[in-house]
Amino acid sequence: MNVMDTRATSAMLYLDGVHVSFDGFHAINNLSLTLEPGEMRAIIGPNGAGKTTMMDIITGKTKPDEGTVLFDGVTDLTRLDETRIAELGIGRKFQKPTVFESQTVQDNLLLALNVDHSVRGTLFWSGSKAESERIDKVLETIRLTEARNRLAGSLSHGQKQWLEIGMLLAQDPKLLLVDEPVAGMTDVETHLTAELLKEINKTHTVMVVEHDMTFVRELGVKVTCLHEGAVLAEGTIDQVSSNERVIEVYLGR
Protein backbone atom coordinates (compact mmCIF):
# COMPACT_ATOMS: atom_id res chain seq x y z
CA MET A 1 0.00 0.00 0.00
CA ASN A 2 1.83 3.07 -1.22
CA VAL A 3 -0.82 5.67 -0.84
CA MET A 4 -3.23 5.79 2.06
CA ASP A 5 -6.73 7.09 1.67
CA THR A 6 -6.38 9.85 4.18
CA ARG A 7 -3.38 11.66 5.55
CA ALA A 8 -2.11 9.83 8.59
CA THR A 9 -0.26 12.90 9.76
CA SER A 10 0.05 16.56 8.86
CA ALA A 11 3.84 16.23 8.84
CA MET A 12 5.96 16.55 5.69
CA LEU A 13 8.16 13.75 6.97
CA TYR A 14 7.16 11.29 9.66
CA LEU A 15 9.46 8.59 11.02
CA ASP A 16 8.18 6.25 13.69
CA GLY A 17 9.92 3.36 15.42
CA VAL A 18 12.50 2.89 12.64
CA HIS A 19 15.09 0.17 13.08
CA VAL A 20 18.02 -0.73 10.83
CA SER A 21 20.86 -3.04 11.61
CA PHE A 22 23.86 -4.00 9.50
CA ASP A 23 25.24 -7.40 10.49
CA GLY A 24 23.99 -7.04 14.04
CA PHE A 25 25.09 -3.41 14.40
CA HIS A 26 22.06 -1.26 15.23
CA ALA A 27 22.65 1.79 13.07
CA ILE A 28 19.15 3.14 13.68
CA ASN A 29 17.43 2.17 16.88
CA ASN A 30 13.77 3.07 17.39
CA LEU A 31 14.11 6.45 15.66
CA SER A 32 11.07 8.70 15.62
CA LEU A 33 11.11 12.15 14.11
CA THR A 34 8.61 14.58 12.57
CA LEU A 35 9.21 17.46 10.20
CA GLU A 36 6.36 19.90 9.62
CA PRO A 37 5.79 21.45 6.18
CA GLY A 38 7.90 24.57 5.70
CA GLU A 39 10.15 23.72 8.61
CA MET A 40 13.92 23.75 8.59
CA ARG A 41 15.53 21.28 10.98
CA ALA A 42 19.16 20.88 11.89
CA ILE A 43 20.35 17.40 12.81
CA ILE A 44 23.49 17.09 14.88
CA GLY A 45 25.15 14.15 16.54
CA PRO A 46 28.56 12.54 16.92
CA ASN A 47 30.07 10.25 14.27
CA GLY A 48 28.16 7.02 13.91
CA ALA A 49 24.98 8.52 15.36
CA GLY A 50 23.06 7.37 12.26
CA LYS A 51 22.59 10.72 10.51
CA THR A 52 23.61 9.57 7.06
CA THR A 53 21.83 6.23 7.49
CA MET A 54 18.66 8.14 8.29
CA MET A 55 19.01 10.04 5.00
CA ASP A 56 19.64 6.77 3.21
CA ILE A 57 16.35 5.45 4.59
CA ILE A 58 14.38 8.54 3.61
CA THR A 59 15.78 8.51 0.07
CA GLY A 60 15.28 4.78 -0.43
CA LYS A 61 18.94 3.77 -0.52
CA THR A 62 18.55 1.63 2.61
CA LYS A 63 15.43 -0.29 3.57
CA PRO A 64 14.55 -0.23 7.29
CA ASP A 65 13.99 -3.53 9.08
CA GLU A 66 11.04 -2.09 10.98
CA GLY A 67 9.13 1.12 11.35
CA THR A 68 7.10 3.67 9.42
CA VAL A 69 8.45 6.37 7.11
CA LEU A 70 5.74 8.59 5.71
CA PHE A 71 6.24 11.46 3.28
CA ASP A 72 3.65 14.21 2.99
CA GLY A 73 1.35 12.21 5.24
CA VAL A 74 0.35 9.70 2.57
CA THR A 75 3.32 7.96 0.96
CA ASP A 76 5.13 5.04 2.53
CA LEU A 77 8.74 5.60 1.49
CA THR A 78 9.99 2.20 2.65
CA ARG A 79 8.44 0.55 -0.41
CA LEU A 80 9.87 2.85 -3.07
CA ASP A 81 13.25 3.07 -4.80
CA GLU A 82 15.52 6.11 -5.12
CA THR A 83 14.22 7.20 -8.50
CA ARG A 84 10.59 7.08 -7.45
CA ILE A 85 11.31 8.93 -4.21
CA ALA A 86 13.21 11.62 -6.12
CA GLU A 87 10.25 11.96 -8.48
CA LEU A 88 7.91 12.40 -5.50
CA GLY A 89 9.90 15.45 -4.46
CA ILE A 90 12.72 14.57 -2.09
CA GLY A 91 16.10 15.96 -3.06
CA ARG A 92 19.37 15.06 -1.46
CA LYS A 93 22.77 16.70 -1.20
CA PHE A 94 25.53 14.30 -0.34
CA GLN A 95 28.17 14.71 2.31
CA LYS A 96 30.94 14.77 -0.28
CA PRO A 97 30.02 17.20 -3.05
CA THR A 98 28.74 15.06 -5.89
CA VAL A 99 28.35 16.93 -9.14
CA PHE A 100 28.86 15.77 -12.70
CA GLU A 101 32.48 16.86 -13.01
CA SER A 102 32.99 16.40 -16.73
CA GLN A 103 29.95 18.51 -17.63
CA THR A 104 29.43 22.25 -17.46
CA VAL A 105 27.79 23.98 -14.51
CA GLN A 106 24.88 24.81 -16.75
CA ASP A 107 24.45 21.19 -17.88
CA ASN A 108 24.55 20.01 -14.28
CA LEU A 109 21.56 22.19 -13.55
CA LEU A 110 19.83 21.18 -16.77
CA LEU A 111 20.11 17.54 -15.73
CA ALA A 112 18.66 18.36 -12.32
CA LEU A 113 15.53 20.15 -13.61
CA ASN A 114 12.39 18.28 -12.68
CA VAL A 115 11.16 17.81 -16.24
CA ASP A 116 10.50 14.64 -18.23
CA HIS A 117 13.10 12.11 -17.12
CA SER A 118 12.12 9.31 -19.50
CA VAL A 119 14.50 7.88 -22.09
CA ARG A 120 12.34 9.12 -24.94
CA GLY A 121 11.82 12.52 -23.36
CA THR A 122 15.54 13.14 -23.06
CA LEU A 123 16.40 11.69 -26.48
CA PHE A 124 14.05 14.08 -28.28
CA TRP A 125 14.55 16.95 -25.86
CA SER A 126 15.02 20.43 -27.18
CA GLY A 127 15.45 23.24 -24.70
CA SER A 128 12.65 25.63 -23.85
CA LYS A 129 12.75 29.24 -22.76
CA ALA A 130 11.15 28.40 -19.43
CA GLU A 131 13.89 25.89 -18.72
CA SER A 132 16.74 28.26 -19.48
CA GLU A 133 15.10 30.97 -17.40
CA ARG A 134 14.90 28.62 -14.44
CA ILE A 135 18.57 27.72 -14.91
CA ASP A 136 19.49 31.41 -15.03
CA LYS A 137 17.60 32.01 -11.83
CA VAL A 138 19.28 29.14 -9.99
CA LEU A 139 22.69 30.26 -11.26
CA GLU A 140 22.04 33.66 -9.80
CA THR A 141 20.89 32.23 -6.46
CA ILE A 142 24.00 30.09 -6.07
CA ARG A 143 26.27 32.87 -7.41
CA LEU A 144 27.67 30.85 -10.28
CA THR A 145 26.37 32.86 -13.26
CA GLU A 146 29.92 33.74 -14.32
CA ALA A 147 30.98 30.09 -14.16
CA ARG A 148 28.06 28.67 -16.13
CA ASN A 149 30.17 27.34 -19.00
CA ARG A 150 32.99 26.00 -16.85
CA LEU A 151 33.32 22.31 -16.17
CA ALA A 152 31.94 21.45 -12.76
CA GLY A 153 35.16 19.59 -12.00
CA SER A 154 37.13 22.85 -12.20
CA LEU A 155 35.10 24.58 -9.48
CA SER A 156 36.43 25.16 -5.98
CA HIS A 157 35.18 22.94 -3.18
CA GLY A 158 32.77 25.56 -1.89
CA GLN A 159 31.43 26.27 -5.37
CA LYS A 160 30.80 22.56 -5.89
CA GLN A 161 28.80 22.48 -2.67
CA TRP A 162 26.73 25.40 -3.96
CA LEU A 163 26.31 23.83 -7.34
CA GLU A 164 24.94 20.75 -5.66
CA ILE A 165 22.53 22.88 -3.65
CA GLY A 166 21.63 24.59 -6.93
CA MET A 167 20.90 21.20 -8.45
CA LEU A 168 18.50 20.59 -5.58
CA LEU A 169 16.83 23.92 -6.33
CA ALA A 170 16.50 23.02 -9.99
CA GLN A 171 14.96 19.74 -8.93
CA ASP A 172 12.51 21.84 -6.86
CA PRO A 173 11.66 19.14 -4.34
CA LYS A 174 9.16 19.50 -1.52
CA LEU A 175 11.76 18.27 0.95
CA LEU A 176 15.51 18.92 0.78
CA LEU A 177 17.95 16.74 2.66
CA VAL A 178 21.28 18.48 2.99
CA ASP A 179 24.20 16.49 4.34
CA GLU A 180 27.06 18.56 5.78
CA PRO A 181 26.82 21.52 3.40
CA VAL A 182 29.63 23.57 4.94
CA ALA A 183 32.26 20.86 5.46
CA GLY A 184 35.55 22.29 4.23
CA MET A 185 34.19 25.79 3.60
CA THR A 186 35.78 29.07 4.64
CA ASP A 187 33.97 31.23 7.21
CA VAL A 188 32.69 33.55 4.53
CA GLU A 189 31.41 30.65 2.45
CA THR A 190 29.79 29.14 5.54
CA HIS A 191 27.97 32.37 6.23
CA LEU A 192 26.81 32.63 2.62
CA THR A 193 25.60 29.04 2.71
CA ALA A 194 23.52 29.72 5.83
CA GLU A 195 21.94 32.69 4.02
CA LEU A 196 21.31 30.50 0.99
CA LEU A 197 19.61 27.78 3.03
CA LYS A 198 17.44 30.32 4.84
CA GLU A 199 16.41 31.69 1.47
CA ILE A 200 15.58 28.20 0.22
CA ASN A 201 13.61 27.46 3.39
CA LYS A 202 11.13 30.21 2.49
CA THR A 203 9.68 27.89 -0.13
CA HIS A 204 10.89 24.42 0.85
CA THR A 205 11.04 22.08 3.82
CA VAL A 206 14.68 21.46 4.66
CA MET A 207 16.60 18.99 6.81
CA VAL A 208 20.28 19.85 7.38
CA VAL A 209 22.83 17.53 8.90
CA GLU A 210 25.82 19.48 10.18
CA HIS A 211 28.65 19.32 12.70
CA ASP A 212 29.54 23.00 12.58
CA MET A 213 27.83 24.53 15.63
CA THR A 214 28.44 28.12 14.53
CA PHE A 215 26.63 27.32 11.33
CA VAL A 216 23.75 25.58 13.13
CA ARG A 217 23.45 28.56 15.46
CA GLU A 218 23.36 30.89 12.49
CA LEU A 219 20.50 28.93 10.96
CA GLY A 220 18.54 29.53 14.17
CA VAL A 221 16.18 26.60 13.80
CA LYS A 222 15.00 23.65 15.87
CA VAL A 223 17.80 21.16 16.47
CA THR A 224 17.62 17.40 16.88
CA CYS A 225 20.57 15.57 18.35
CA LEU A 226 20.96 11.92 17.36
CA HIS A 227 22.96 9.38 19.26
CA GLU A 228 23.31 5.65 18.58
CA GLY A 229 20.51 5.75 16.07
CA ALA A 230 17.89 7.45 18.22
CA VAL A 231 16.86 10.98 19.20
CA LEU A 232 18.78 12.14 22.23
CA ALA A 233 17.52 15.70 22.55
CA GLU A 234 15.41 18.15 20.61
CA GLY A 235 14.86 21.89 20.96
CA THR A 236 16.60 25.18 20.29
CA ILE A 237 20.35 25.17 19.90
CA ASP A 238 20.77 26.59 23.40
CA GLN A 239 18.54 23.96 24.97
CA VAL A 240 20.26 21.14 23.14
CA SER A 241 23.79 22.30 23.73
CA SER A 242 23.17 22.74 27.44
CA ASN A 243 21.59 19.30 27.72
CA GLU A 244 23.79 17.20 30.00
CA ARG A 245 23.45 14.00 28.03
CA VAL A 246 24.37 15.80 24.80
CA ILE A 247 27.49 17.21 26.44
CA GLU A 248 28.34 13.75 27.75
CA VAL A 249 27.99 12.20 24.31
CA TYR A 250 30.05 14.87 22.60
CA LEU A 251 32.82 15.09 25.14
CA GLY A 252 32.97 11.40 25.91
CA ARG A 253 32.17 9.96 29.28
Next chain:
Amino acid sequence: MTPHMLTRSLDRGATIFLLVVAALGVLIPLSNLLLPAGSFLHVPTYLVALWGKYVCYAILALAIDLIWGYCGILSLGHGAFFALGGYAMGMYLMRQIGTRGVYGNPILPDFMVFLNWQKLPWYWYGFDMFWFAALMVLFVPGLLAFCFGWLAFRSRVTGVYLSIITQAMTYALLLAFFRNDFGFGGNNGLTDFKDILGFNVQAEGTRAALFALSCLALIVGFLICRAIVSSKLGKVLIAVRDAESRTRFLGYRVESYKLFVFTVSACMAGVAGALYVPQVGIINPSEFAPGNSIEAVIWVAVGGRGTLVGAALGAVVVNYAKTFFTSGVLAPYWLFMLGALFILVTLLLPKGIVGTFNAWWASAKEKRTAASVSAAAEDGVTEPKMAE
Protein backbone atom coordinates in the same frame (compact mmCIF):
# COMPACT_ATOMS: atom_id res chain seq x y z
CA MET B 1 16.10 11.64 -36.17
CA THR B 2 14.94 15.19 -36.72
CA PRO B 3 16.98 17.65 -38.81
CA HIS B 4 17.46 19.64 -35.62
CA MET B 5 19.15 16.69 -33.92
CA LEU B 6 21.32 16.16 -36.96
CA THR B 7 22.71 19.68 -37.10
CA ARG B 8 23.31 19.76 -33.36
CA SER B 9 25.27 16.54 -33.51
CA LEU B 10 27.88 17.52 -36.08
CA ASP B 11 31.04 19.31 -35.03
CA ARG B 12 34.13 19.75 -37.18
CA GLY B 13 35.79 16.45 -36.25
CA ALA B 14 32.59 14.54 -36.97
CA THR B 15 32.17 16.24 -40.34
CA ILE B 16 35.73 15.48 -41.41
CA PHE B 17 35.28 11.87 -40.33
CA LEU B 18 32.07 11.50 -42.33
CA LEU B 19 33.62 13.06 -45.44
CA VAL B 20 36.63 10.74 -45.25
CA VAL B 21 34.48 7.62 -44.83
CA ALA B 22 32.17 8.71 -47.64
CA ALA B 23 35.14 9.41 -49.92
CA LEU B 24 36.70 6.02 -49.19
CA GLY B 25 33.34 4.34 -49.66
CA VAL B 26 33.06 5.80 -53.15
CA LEU B 27 36.67 5.97 -54.35
CA ILE B 28 37.93 2.52 -53.31
CA PRO B 29 35.16 0.58 -55.11
CA LEU B 30 35.45 2.83 -58.18
CA SER B 31 39.21 2.43 -58.36
CA ASN B 32 38.84 -1.32 -57.99
CA LEU B 33 36.23 -1.64 -60.70
CA LEU B 34 37.16 1.03 -63.23
CA LEU B 35 40.94 1.38 -63.21
CA PRO B 36 43.07 -1.19 -65.05
CA ALA B 37 44.89 -3.71 -62.86
CA GLY B 38 48.29 -2.22 -63.70
CA SER B 39 47.37 1.31 -62.73
CA PHE B 40 49.14 2.94 -59.82
CA LEU B 41 45.83 3.92 -58.23
CA HIS B 42 44.15 0.55 -58.72
CA VAL B 43 43.00 -1.08 -55.47
CA PRO B 44 43.18 -4.87 -55.79
CA THR B 45 40.14 -6.91 -54.79
CA TYR B 46 41.82 -8.59 -51.84
CA LEU B 47 42.47 -5.16 -50.34
CA VAL B 48 38.87 -4.14 -50.87
CA ALA B 49 37.76 -7.18 -48.86
CA LEU B 50 40.41 -6.54 -46.20
CA TRP B 51 39.42 -2.91 -45.77
CA GLY B 52 35.77 -3.93 -45.76
CA LYS B 53 36.60 -6.07 -42.75
CA TYR B 54 38.23 -3.10 -41.02
CA VAL B 55 35.15 -0.98 -41.65
CA CYS B 56 32.97 -3.66 -40.01
CA TYR B 57 35.31 -3.67 -37.02
CA ALA B 58 35.02 0.11 -36.90
CA ILE B 59 31.23 -0.22 -36.59
CA LEU B 60 31.71 -2.71 -33.73
CA ALA B 61 34.13 -0.27 -32.08
CA LEU B 62 31.56 2.54 -32.36
CA ALA B 63 29.00 0.30 -30.67
CA ILE B 64 31.40 -0.39 -27.81
CA ASP B 65 32.36 3.26 -27.47
CA LEU B 66 28.71 4.26 -27.20
CA ILE B 67 28.23 2.17 -24.05
CA TRP B 68 31.74 2.25 -22.59
CA GLY B 69 32.92 5.73 -23.46
CA TYR B 70 29.64 7.49 -22.72
CA CYS B 71 27.83 5.32 -20.18
CA GLY B 72 30.71 3.51 -18.48
CA ILE B 73 29.40 0.03 -19.30
CA LEU B 74 32.49 -2.05 -20.08
CA SER B 75 31.16 -4.98 -22.08
CA LEU B 76 33.73 -7.70 -22.64
CA GLY B 77 31.21 -9.73 -24.61
CA HIS B 78 30.31 -7.48 -27.51
CA GLY B 79 31.83 -9.96 -29.91
CA ALA B 80 28.79 -12.13 -29.12
CA PHE B 81 26.37 -9.61 -30.63
CA PHE B 82 28.69 -9.18 -33.62
CA ALA B 83 28.80 -12.96 -34.12
CA LEU B 84 25.02 -13.35 -33.72
CA GLY B 85 24.44 -10.76 -36.44
CA GLY B 86 27.01 -12.63 -38.50
CA TYR B 87 25.25 -15.96 -37.97
CA ALA B 88 21.90 -14.47 -38.99
CA MET B 89 23.46 -13.31 -42.25
CA GLY B 90 25.33 -16.61 -42.60
CA MET B 91 22.05 -18.53 -42.32
CA TYR B 92 20.61 -16.50 -45.18
CA LEU B 93 23.71 -17.14 -47.28
CA MET B 94 23.53 -20.88 -46.49
CA ARG B 95 19.94 -21.07 -47.67
CA GLN B 96 20.95 -19.35 -50.92
CA ILE B 97 23.33 -22.18 -51.77
CA GLY B 98 20.40 -24.45 -52.60
CA THR B 99 21.29 -27.43 -54.77
CA ARG B 100 24.85 -26.21 -55.37
CA GLY B 101 26.00 -27.78 -52.11
CA VAL B 102 28.12 -30.93 -52.03
CA TYR B 103 25.05 -33.06 -51.28
CA GLY B 104 22.78 -31.09 -53.58
CA ASN B 105 19.93 -30.92 -51.07
CA PRO B 106 17.65 -28.01 -52.08
CA ILE B 107 16.56 -27.26 -48.49
CA LEU B 108 19.09 -28.58 -46.02
CA PRO B 109 22.58 -27.08 -45.75
CA ASP B 110 25.40 -29.59 -46.22
CA PHE B 111 26.23 -29.99 -42.53
CA MET B 112 22.64 -31.01 -41.76
CA VAL B 113 22.68 -33.66 -44.48
CA PHE B 114 26.00 -34.85 -43.10
CA LEU B 115 24.43 -35.18 -39.63
CA ASN B 116 21.55 -37.17 -41.16
CA TRP B 117 18.95 -34.55 -40.28
CA GLN B 118 15.69 -35.11 -42.10
CA LYS B 119 14.17 -31.68 -41.96
CA LEU B 120 15.10 -28.07 -41.37
CA PRO B 121 14.96 -27.06 -37.67
CA TRP B 122 12.22 -24.48 -36.97
CA TYR B 123 14.70 -21.73 -36.17
CA TRP B 124 16.06 -21.90 -39.70
CA TYR B 125 12.64 -21.05 -41.15
CA GLY B 126 12.41 -17.76 -42.93
CA PHE B 127 16.13 -17.33 -43.45
CA ASP B 128 15.73 -17.99 -47.17
CA MET B 129 14.22 -14.51 -47.36
CA PHE B 130 16.65 -11.62 -47.18
CA TRP B 131 14.29 -9.21 -45.46
CA PHE B 132 13.69 -11.74 -42.68
CA ALA B 133 17.40 -12.38 -42.20
CA ALA B 134 18.08 -8.63 -42.20
CA LEU B 135 15.45 -8.19 -39.52
CA MET B 136 17.00 -10.98 -37.45
CA VAL B 137 20.42 -9.32 -37.77
CA LEU B 138 19.00 -6.51 -35.62
CA PHE B 139 16.46 -8.48 -33.63
CA VAL B 140 18.50 -11.41 -32.28
CA PRO B 141 21.42 -9.39 -30.82
CA GLY B 142 18.95 -6.72 -29.70
CA LEU B 143 16.74 -9.24 -27.90
CA LEU B 144 19.66 -10.94 -26.19
CA ALA B 145 21.06 -7.57 -25.09
CA PHE B 146 17.64 -6.49 -23.87
CA CYS B 147 17.07 -9.61 -21.77
CA PHE B 148 20.64 -9.70 -20.49
CA GLY B 149 20.64 -5.98 -19.74
CA TRP B 150 17.21 -6.06 -18.12
CA LEU B 151 18.38 -8.67 -15.62
CA ALA B 152 21.83 -7.19 -15.05
CA PHE B 153 20.96 -3.48 -14.83
CA ARG B 154 17.83 -4.01 -12.73
CA SER B 155 19.91 -5.96 -10.22
CA ARG B 156 22.44 -3.11 -10.36
CA VAL B 157 25.29 -5.25 -11.55
CA THR B 158 27.99 -2.73 -12.52
CA GLY B 159 31.69 -2.31 -13.07
CA VAL B 160 33.95 -5.29 -13.19
CA TYR B 161 31.12 -7.69 -12.25
CA LEU B 162 29.19 -6.71 -15.33
CA SER B 163 32.32 -7.11 -17.46
CA ILE B 164 32.78 -10.61 -16.10
CA ILE B 165 29.24 -11.74 -16.81
CA THR B 166 29.35 -10.33 -20.35
CA GLN B 167 32.50 -12.36 -20.81
CA ALA B 168 30.71 -15.43 -19.43
CA MET B 169 27.84 -14.78 -21.85
CA THR B 170 30.03 -14.81 -24.93
CA TYR B 171 31.90 -17.87 -23.63
CA ALA B 172 28.64 -19.74 -23.04
CA LEU B 173 27.57 -18.94 -26.61
CA LEU B 174 30.97 -20.07 -27.88
CA LEU B 175 30.47 -23.47 -26.25
CA ALA B 176 26.87 -23.74 -27.46
CA PHE B 177 27.74 -22.90 -31.06
CA PHE B 178 30.56 -25.45 -31.02
CA ARG B 179 28.02 -28.24 -30.58
CA ASN B 180 26.93 -29.97 -33.77
CA ASP B 181 23.41 -30.62 -32.49
CA PHE B 182 22.91 -26.90 -31.84
CA GLY B 183 22.15 -26.62 -35.54
CA PHE B 184 24.60 -23.96 -36.70
CA GLY B 185 27.30 -26.08 -38.25
CA GLY B 186 29.26 -26.74 -35.06
CA ASN B 187 33.00 -26.25 -35.20
CA ASN B 188 33.06 -25.44 -38.92
CA GLY B 189 30.36 -22.83 -38.75
CA LEU B 190 28.73 -21.62 -41.92
CA THR B 191 30.76 -21.23 -45.09
CA ASP B 192 30.98 -21.97 -48.86
CA PHE B 193 28.58 -19.12 -49.59
CA LYS B 194 27.55 -18.59 -53.20
CA ASP B 195 25.10 -15.74 -53.65
CA ILE B 196 23.83 -12.70 -51.85
CA LEU B 197 20.60 -11.27 -53.30
CA GLY B 198 21.41 -13.13 -56.52
CA PHE B 199 24.95 -11.72 -56.86
CA ASN B 200 28.00 -13.93 -56.56
CA VAL B 201 29.69 -13.14 -53.23
CA GLN B 202 33.12 -13.75 -54.77
CA ALA B 203 32.58 -11.35 -57.67
CA GLU B 204 34.54 -8.11 -57.74
CA GLY B 205 31.41 -6.05 -58.18
CA THR B 206 29.72 -7.64 -55.17
CA ARG B 207 32.77 -7.11 -53.00
CA ALA B 208 33.01 -3.49 -54.06
CA ALA B 209 29.30 -3.02 -53.32
CA LEU B 210 29.65 -4.68 -49.91
CA PHE B 211 32.54 -2.37 -49.13
CA ALA B 212 30.49 0.67 -50.08
CA LEU B 213 27.57 -0.62 -48.00
CA SER B 214 29.85 -1.14 -45.00
CA CYS B 215 31.01 2.46 -45.28
CA LEU B 216 27.40 3.56 -45.51
CA ALA B 217 26.56 1.53 -42.40
CA LEU B 218 29.50 3.13 -40.61
CA ILE B 219 28.21 6.58 -41.56
CA VAL B 220 24.65 5.78 -40.44
CA GLY B 221 25.89 4.17 -37.21
CA PHE B 222 28.08 7.17 -36.52
CA LEU B 223 25.19 9.58 -37.09
CA ILE B 224 22.95 7.58 -34.75
CA CYS B 225 25.63 7.55 -32.06
CA ARG B 226 26.28 11.28 -32.47
CA ALA B 227 22.56 12.03 -32.29
CA ILE B 228 22.32 10.01 -29.06
CA VAL B 229 25.37 11.45 -27.34
CA SER B 230 24.65 15.05 -28.28
CA SER B 231 21.04 14.91 -27.09
CA LYS B 232 20.06 15.49 -23.49
CA LEU B 233 20.03 11.71 -23.18
CA GLY B 234 23.77 11.82 -23.90
CA LYS B 235 24.25 14.14 -20.94
CA VAL B 236 22.31 11.71 -18.76
CA LEU B 237 24.55 8.86 -19.97
CA ILE B 238 27.67 10.79 -19.01
CA ALA B 239 26.05 11.59 -15.66
CA VAL B 240 25.45 7.87 -15.11
CA ARG B 241 29.06 7.15 -16.06
CA ASP B 242 30.47 9.75 -13.65
CA ALA B 243 28.08 9.57 -10.68
CA GLU B 244 25.48 6.87 -11.01
CA SER B 245 23.77 7.21 -7.65
CA ARG B 246 23.61 11.01 -7.99
CA THR B 247 21.73 10.53 -11.24
CA ARG B 248 19.33 8.20 -9.48
CA PHE B 249 18.69 10.70 -6.69
CA LEU B 250 17.82 13.29 -9.34
CA GLY B 251 14.98 11.04 -10.42
CA TYR B 252 16.41 9.30 -13.48
CA ARG B 253 15.67 5.62 -13.94
CA VAL B 254 19.30 4.67 -14.59
CA GLU B 255 18.56 1.08 -15.60
CA SER B 256 16.26 2.23 -18.43
CA TYR B 257 19.00 4.43 -19.85
CA LYS B 258 21.56 1.67 -19.66
CA LEU B 259 19.16 -0.80 -21.21
CA PHE B 260 18.44 1.59 -24.08
CA VAL B 261 22.06 2.21 -25.08
CA PHE B 262 23.08 -1.37 -24.47
CA THR B 263 20.37 -2.61 -26.83
CA VAL B 264 21.11 0.01 -29.49
CA SER B 265 24.79 -0.88 -29.23
CA ALA B 266 24.09 -4.63 -29.59
CA CYS B 267 21.99 -4.00 -32.72
CA MET B 268 24.86 -1.98 -34.21
CA ALA B 269 27.29 -4.79 -33.41
CA GLY B 270 24.88 -7.19 -35.12
CA VAL B 271 24.86 -5.10 -38.30
CA ALA B 272 28.66 -5.01 -38.25
CA GLY B 273 28.74 -8.81 -38.01
CA ALA B 274 26.22 -9.21 -40.81
CA LEU B 275 28.33 -7.08 -43.17
CA TYR B 276 31.49 -8.86 -42.08
CA VAL B 277 30.36 -12.40 -42.94
CA PRO B 278 29.80 -12.07 -46.72
CA GLN B 279 33.13 -10.24 -47.01
CA VAL B 280 35.23 -12.83 -45.19
CA GLY B 281 33.15 -15.74 -46.46
CA ILE B 282 32.79 -17.63 -43.18
CA ILE B 283 31.30 -17.41 -39.70
CA ASN B 284 32.27 -19.93 -37.06
CA PRO B 285 32.12 -20.18 -33.25
CA SER B 286 35.60 -18.71 -32.83
CA GLU B 287 33.97 -15.31 -33.39
CA PHE B 288 32.45 -15.76 -29.94
CA ALA B 289 35.89 -16.23 -28.36
CA PRO B 290 36.28 -13.94 -25.32
CA GLY B 291 39.60 -12.75 -26.73
CA ASN B 292 37.84 -11.15 -29.70
CA SER B 293 35.64 -9.04 -27.47
CA ILE B 294 38.62 -7.94 -25.39
CA GLU B 295 40.54 -7.03 -28.54
CA ALA B 296 37.64 -4.86 -29.65
CA VAL B 297 37.76 -3.00 -26.33
CA ILE B 298 41.48 -2.40 -26.92
CA TRP B 299 40.72 -0.77 -30.30
CA VAL B 300 38.46 1.69 -28.54
CA ALA B 301 41.02 2.38 -25.79
CA VAL B 302 43.76 2.98 -28.37
CA GLY B 303 41.63 5.30 -30.48
CA GLY B 304 40.23 7.18 -27.52
CA ARG B 305 37.07 6.29 -25.69
CA GLY B 306 34.20 8.68 -25.55
CA THR B 307 35.16 10.22 -28.89
CA LEU B 308 33.37 7.92 -31.42
CA VAL B 309 35.79 9.00 -34.19
CA GLY B 310 38.62 7.59 -32.08
CA ALA B 311 36.89 4.25 -31.67
CA ALA B 312 36.55 3.82 -35.43
CA LEU B 313 40.09 5.01 -36.02
CA GLY B 314 41.44 2.71 -33.30
CA ALA B 315 39.74 -0.29 -34.90
CA VAL B 316 41.34 0.44 -38.27
CA VAL B 317 44.80 1.28 -36.88
CA VAL B 318 45.06 -1.76 -34.61
CA ASN B 319 43.72 -4.12 -37.25
CA TYR B 320 46.01 -2.70 -39.89
CA ALA B 321 48.91 -3.27 -37.49
CA LYS B 322 47.63 -6.79 -36.88
CA THR B 323 47.51 -7.57 -40.59
CA PHE B 324 50.94 -6.05 -41.09
CA PHE B 325 52.64 -7.84 -38.22
CA THR B 326 50.93 -11.22 -38.43
CA SER B 327 51.97 -11.63 -42.06
CA GLY B 328 55.70 -11.15 -41.47
CA VAL B 329 58.51 -12.59 -39.37
CA LEU B 330 56.99 -10.93 -36.31
CA ALA B 331 53.86 -13.10 -36.53
CA PRO B 332 54.50 -15.17 -33.36
CA TYR B 333 54.85 -12.01 -31.32
CA TRP B 334 51.62 -10.30 -32.32
CA LEU B 335 49.76 -11.05 -29.09
CA PHE B 336 52.67 -9.73 -27.04
CA MET B 337 52.66 -6.60 -29.12
CA LEU B 338 48.92 -6.18 -28.67
CA GLY B 339 49.32 -6.53 -24.92
CA ALA B 340 52.23 -4.09 -24.91
CA LEU B 341 50.19 -1.67 -27.01
CA PHE B 342 47.36 -1.76 -24.51
CA ILE B 343 49.71 -1.19 -21.57
CA LEU B 344 51.54 1.65 -23.35
CA VAL B 345 48.33 3.36 -24.34
CA THR B 346 46.97 3.06 -20.80
CA LEU B 347 50.16 4.52 -19.35
CA LEU B 348 51.13 7.11 -21.94
CA LEU B 349 47.92 7.98 -23.77
CA PRO B 350 45.10 7.33 -21.30
CA LYS B 351 42.77 9.36 -23.50
CA GLY B 352 43.71 7.42 -26.63
CA ILE B 353 44.91 8.89 -29.91
CA VAL B 354 41.93 11.11 -30.64
CA GLY B 355 41.35 12.07 -27.00
CA THR B 356 44.96 13.19 -26.65
CA PHE B 357 44.81 15.09 -29.92
CA ASN B 358 41.59 16.85 -28.84
CA ALA B 359 43.15 17.88 -25.53
CA TRP B 360 46.27 19.15 -27.30
CA TRP B 361 44.17 21.03 -29.84
CA ALA B 362 42.05 22.67 -27.15
CA SER B 363 45.07 23.81 -25.14
CA ALA B 364 46.85 25.06 -28.27
CA LYS B 365 43.76 27.04 -29.19
CA GLU B 366 43.58 28.51 -25.70
CA LYS B 367 47.23 29.55 -25.91
CA ARG B 368 46.70 31.15 -29.30
CA THR B 369 43.70 33.06 -27.98
CA ALA B 370 45.64 34.19 -24.95
CA ALA B 371 48.64 35.16 -27.09
CA SER B 372 46.57 37.17 -29.52
CA VAL B 373 44.77 38.92 -26.69
CA SER B 374 48.01 39.88 -24.93
CA ALA B 375 49.64 40.88 -28.23
CA ALA B 376 46.67 43.05 -28.97
CA ALA B 377 46.89 44.59 -25.53
CA GLU B 378 50.61 45.35 -25.98
CA ASP B 379 50.06 46.90 -29.35
CA GLY B 380 47.32 48.98 -27.89
CA VAL B 381 44.90 47.63 -30.46
CA THR B 382 41.36 48.22 -29.32
CA GLU B 383 39.67 45.01 -30.43
CA PRO B 384 41.42 41.75 -29.49
CA LYS B 385 41.19 39.37 -32.41
CA MET B 386 39.65 36.06 -31.48
CA ALA B 387 41.40 32.97 -32.79
CA GLU B 388 38.68 31.23 -34.78
